[in-house]
Amino acid sequence: MDPSLINMSAKYHRFGRYVASVTFWPVIFCRPFAGEATMTQHWKTDVAIVGAGPAGLMLGHLLRQAGIACMIVERQSAERVLARIRAGVLERTTTDLLDRLGINARMQAEGHPHDGFNLADGERLIRIDIKALVGKQVTVYGQTEVTKDLIDAAPDRDLAILWEAGDTTQVHDIASDAPFVTFERNGQAERIDARFVVGCDGFHGPSRRAIPTAVTHEYQFAYPFGWLGILADVPPCNHELIYANHARGFALASMRSDTRSRYYIDVPLTESIEAWPDERLWDELATRLGPAVAPHIVRGPALEKSIAPLRSYIFTPMQHGSLFLAGDSAHIVPPTGAKGLNLAASDIAYLSDALIAWFTKGDRDAVAGYGAKALARVWKAERFSWYLTKLMHRMPGDGDFERAMQVAELDYIANSVAMQTAIAENYVGLPL
Template sequence: MRTQVGIIGAGPAGLMLSHLLHLQGIETIVIEKRSREEIEGTIRAGVLEQGTVDLLNASGVGERMLKEGHIHQGIELQFNGNRHRINMEELTGGKKITVYAQHEVIKDLVAARVQAGGKIIFNADHVSLHDIETEEPKIRFEKEGMGNEIVCDFIAGCDGFHGPSRQAIPNIIRTEKQKVYPFGWLGILAETPPVNPELIYTNHERGFALISTRSPEVQRHYLQVDPNDDIKNWSDDRIWTELHARVDSEDGFKMKEGPIIQKNIVSMRSFVCETMQHGRLFIAGDAAHIVPPTGAKGLNLAISDVYVLSNGLLQFYQSGKKEILDQYSEICLRRIWKAQRFSYWMTTMLHRDVNHSSYEYQIQLAELDYVTSSIAASTSLAENYVGLPFEIPGYNFKMNSASLSV
């Protein structure tokens, strides 16, 4: 097989890249180790930044998101038993967030690629990368026991943290930076009506809690727990008791209970790979970086990565120039590290660390008090939460439903 851009991974990064390149007449083949049913059925949360929403809409895949997504103008921070609203729309000149699950974004992108006749190869086993330092890099994989090879101009590694793409970058030029947090999140899906119009982030002496929305019938909530705890130790009654203790507030607000249809515990960490490119290989999304979910940046960083990469590839195929591609890592990492900073700040401000002294806990509360009482601090939080701009220094790219243009 031969294509212009071979894409490994059918997550948000890989599918969005394939879709954006298709709009420019650039051919791609996407290979994915899982089945279509699995990638569309793996339930993942999703808080979409304004820039992500704008790009999905401009590229023609935002119709269902606009109908079914929940637009939030603000968030609420709760501490000392009281809630304080951050009006993000007001503080950022009209920018908002949209709560729309990641697997729903994937469904929309897969449907768009299938409708356009795009090639997505599911259930691809034993994927490997070859000749990435040449002008004809190759992707090899097995499908139903048969060996296959894709010859490309470029490879986009969008295959997540455990995929082979990042490992194909030689250790001598690849630096990996990581922080593991001493707490995890117990996440539940519960069949209840919405608890609150907007997300509630709670700092409580018993630990962090997040109250979110999913649909009119199903909600998503999180509790800070020991990352090594066993989900079997958490009965439904224990979960609701803990949510009541951390979230019920002095103004009479109380959690709404209902059947819990899913629950699991995940650890939390931050990770960045430098560099994000080598030869004709470019990595994006979770293959290059992981953020704790507190700042809601994971999917959005994946989309901003492929925004840069798609423009770089467009420049190459239109003019033969590689100015953007040559700067891909530098451009992306500037935004990535700002998102890492924000996610780290939100995480450390809101979670109760067992290693904290009473002094350090009081500093957390003082930080929350400052953020909710200072216009400057509230604006900083709002600007980062709704998303920093998608930028490529020196260029002014604009998206419409048919094309990218300089």
């Protein structure tokens, strides 16, 4: 018996033309094909999901909650997936999905609701009171913690996850009604046959590459700097996030909890981590965050330090034949404004509703309209992340004029309720 599938309950279900009964294999709605003389392990399900990040896991749970058969295949081990350090500001869209699934207890106990955030111009803090302006909050709760909660809930909810497929995963026959996914685990070839395949496998995954290039288009902009980040077990300098625009460059003060902080500065892409020992980085953060914040910074040794490049990227179409893309497989946003995970969650909200309507009501229009509906929101989120990135960073080649425009824009924001409202409604996430 495959140890990664232990604790899955054996049940019987029927949806459309798929019948999945479990006789010898304890995997809900999935079984090997009978009567085939082959060394390939075959599975059959309704929806095959590639990628066990938050997008794939959310989709799997939503489909299982609706009684729809699905399986997830992931290239990494669960331990490697949980080792990824990611952002943790959750929009209402994301928290609503976790509430809908009932996978929210730890988020509610340990998450930090935020009523606002701050923009800094080197001298002052400009607070955007999102709760007062638009009546909503965001929640600070790490993406790693969201992923852990979704993984932990999988066995009891009969969500099968096939771990450690490595780089062997490929998606096939997406133009047909019978697509399939192949991969290898522990030296054995495996295959999942499904009615639909969903690629939640990130920018470097195989799903996007399965779409013929003749029908695709990529929109992208690479920013000429990266974010140098430090994670430290120290209390945050402020109870809300601070995005700072200083003459020396950008800085961000964020947090993971009351005792763990995350800070960033922008640096040239040619910079090395070795050039930034902890003390130099703390000094630079104090300068860029400004005199109102610097006295409250608590310094400590780095738990993790890295440089991440920034880019804006959109791939179209987000669906082709029986393949759908969601999350980073279709779009990347710069981390300014915390849209990455939240944009993936909105994709999943649209896609799960469409797939559930297809399987339960035979509604083909919902499935056909997924890509256009998702992309409309993607472009607006990309616009906001691009705007905030341009506002808070100094681009190479910018002169006194560009700097003066940033200062004027920040001053306008500080004194305009209308502008603050526009920023707030984008920050908390536009309605679905």
